[in-house]
Amino acid sequence: MDLLHGKLYWPATLPAPPSYPVLEEDISCDVLIIGGGSSGAQCAFELAQTGLDIVVLEKDLIGSGSTSANTALLQYLGDKMLFELVNSFGEEKAILHTKLCEKAIDKIEEVSKILPIDPDFKRRDSLYFASGGFGSNKLLHENFYLKKHGFKSELWSEENIIQHYPFRKQSALYLYDDGEINPFKYTHGLLQYAKKYGVRIYENTPVNGRKRDTDEITFFTENHHSIRAKYTIFAAGYEGLEWKKEKNSVLSSTYAVVTTPVEDLSDWYKRTLIWETARPYIYMRTTPDNRIIIGGLDEKTNNAEKRDAKLIHKKEKLITEFNLLFPITQVKPDYYLSAFYGGTHDGFPVIGQYPEFPNCYFLFAYGDNGLVYSGIMAEILRDVITSGSSTMLSLYQQRK
Structure with missing residues (x-):
């Protein structure tokens, strides 16, 4: 997918970002995160200290997709106005979602203070x-x-x-x-933090195939290596739609x-x-x-x-x-x-679960507050994977 075009500002603010190797062997892990932008980085951060074996795969360079085009206004109101969300989902769910966005900005502020790369949160x-x-x-x-x-x-x-x-x-x-933030620095800071806790990160490693087993999926890279994972999070931004079309x-x-x-x-x-x-x-x-x-x-x-x-x-x-x-x-x-x-269409981001992708979660943090939504959903997926449930999962599961 041709995500963007032009002269990008955010990469110029971190001219020598951390680099990561290409995957050159067959591996297995507890959780595979496909996508090395802000969504994948927030998932990696949330899972880093769970004791699970986490792998992040990015098809290009870390943060080089929509993260580099994100203008990174951090707001708790969004495209669909709050009263419109009340009309669509009811007052309780609309307010809960907005409170979660408010809390996510608080979390981003606190996380920014401990990262090895200052993401310029303000x-x-x-x-x-x-x-x-x-x-x-x-x-x-x-x-x-x-x-x-x-x-x-x-x-x-x-x-x-x-x-x-x-x-x-x-x-x-x-x-x-x-709030506001530098999304490119934030993504690299999160992954550098996660790396300290054993998260394995690979870039320039496109995934181009999969084989479904009973309760897990093995993925294959373009250079013919395999990754076997108990759980998979598709945090590939808009390119997640190339794996699974989401009608919403x-x-x-x-x-x-x-x-x-x-x-x-x-x-x-x-x-x-x-x-x-x-x-x-x-x-x-x-x-x-x-x-x-x-x-x-x-x-x-x-x-x-x-x-x-x-x-x-x-x-x-x-x-x-x-x-x-x-x-x-x-x-x-x-x-x-x-x-x-x-x-x-309805103004809420989506966590997708589909029968043809067992033990897989699609993080569709779509909307003008994508970075904020990713923070919310990364916490939800952490809880689902580590404890089997989250009280907030039903709020964002794909709608019929």
Whole structure:
């Protein structure tokens, strides 16, 4: 799958990342993790101290897939608004999911402190503004459930917004204690930590076949070696769909720009994460070296050639969208990309279990909070594999 195209920023922040060998022998293990991006790395981290024999296989270089394109805004609200999730799943499940996202950000913060590679985690508040009158209505509904269930948020009027930002919007939600991170450094930090506890990691090792036994699967690599595993986690991001189609998944295309460093960000209140109620939406964040990441302008295409043909136009449009909000701040694009972006029809990520894949779990952390969702599901899968169950598994199992 042609996941992305362009000039990538995150790998440039860690120019000499750890490297790992190619698998050159037949092996067996307790748990095989297929995928060496942020999802696979979080699974490896969670399983590292369980006493199980863990193997991670990455087809390319660690973190070189969608992890390198992830703009890494860490938020507990997502594509589907909370009140929409309440309508789809009921209030109890929708709130539970949102609380789990909030808790996952807390966990990411704590984990970041112990990793051998600093992933530049930073707490940030979010400004979620209304794209129009209808957007203001949505924010009213959203704020009702946020306040009811104790989330730290405020509903801001136009006057509140212009007191803090150089732009006008009819209304906005101001959300406390979201976050940002460098996903490339986070992935490498997690795997370096897991390696200390005996997790075996291989890169440049594509898996291209499997043989099903009664209660396990043997996998085969392109260079004709085998891996026999009691349990397998497919944490291959969007490429997991090449192993198993999940009917709840939706693949589209997205775009992002990273600017040159900006000297003065003083008119950006607390360097908040910024996004809007429109769908598709524009979003923005800053980086530790004072760059600005601007993303969005999604297209409903899963054709890589069509996606990439629009990159130059989208790059210019994203800069224009930024200048509509911050007209005085002069920015120039330095890095820019087009990439596939996966979501789900109903707004919840998916843990897939399928009869033709015994003792296998597909981690489809699809949506705009993929890194957060991966953290939640990595904990669930750790509990399922080590103790046979998790009270949260049913929340994310594939829906019929």
